[in-house]
Amino acid sequence: MQSAGRRLTELAGVQMRTGRHEPLNGNIMQIRFHCPTDKCVAIIEYEPLAGCGDTIKCPRCDKEHAIDVTDSMRQRDTVDRCAACNCRELFIRKDFPQVIGVAIVVVFGLAAIYYFTISVLIAWSILAAAVVVDVAIYLVIGKVTTCYACRAQYRKCKLNPDHEGFDLATSEKY
Numbered sequence: 013m014q015s016a017g018r019r020l021t022e023l024a025g026v027q028m029r030t031g032r033h034e035p036l037n038g039n040i041m042q043i044r045f046h047c048p049t050d051k052c053v054a055i056i057e058y059e060p061l062a063g064c065g066d067t068i069k070c071p072r073c074d075k076e077h078a079i080d081v082t083d084s085m086r087q088r089d090t091v092d093r094c095a096a097c098n099c100r101e102l103f104i105r106k107d108f109p110q111v112i113g114v115a116i117v118v119v120f121g122l123a124a125i126y127y128f129t130i131s132v133l134i135a136w137s138i139l140a141a142a143v144v145v146d147v148a149i150y151l152v153i154g155k156v157t158t159c160y161a162c163r164a165q166y167r168k169c170k171l172n173p174d175h176e177g178f179d180l181a182t183s184e185k186y
């Protein structure tokens with residue numbers, strides 16, 4: 013039988029299996045967080061979170077980090093508080109890779125500027141196309157739940173209706 017827990021990637025390129033429980037209901041929630049150890053730059057990814065034990069070991073600094081997977085995570089595939097730091101405040105945002113967003117603006121923007129000297133109609137069409145591409149990407153990408161305190165990210169889970177979009181005032185508390 014396949015190990016329940018599966019670490020995917022880590023900056024050091026180390027892969028390991030640390031699962032101890034079988035996930036329930038086929039939950040595939042993924043957690044991704046920066047290793048809290050001082051000066052350790054590893055990004056730890058683990059899925060399914062429901063199959064995780066009490067700790068996740070960082071493959072770079074070898075430290076076991078306490079993980080508190082709640083009943084809500086195990087049974088309903090929903091984040092109710094952060095498993096890495098127990099913070100109850102999390103926000104939801106679109107999982108939009110900013111590099112792609114900027115690239116679209118730059119490429120289409122330059123093309124539009126170039127074509128403005130030739131045909132205003134073409135230039136406006138290019139800008140319209142940029143908007144369409146942006147919207148299309150926005151619609152197909154998923155959402156990520158993020159902890160305000162430690163910025164742990166949760167993917168492939170059901171969204172918690174209690175969580176809202178990013179709030180600067182809440183963020184500044186941490």
Ligand SMILES: [Zn+2]
Pocket residue numbers: 047048049052053054070071072073074075
């Ligand atoms: Zn580490």
Ligand SMILES: [Zn+2]
Pocket residue numbers: 094095096097098099159160161162163164
């Ligand atoms: Zn957290």
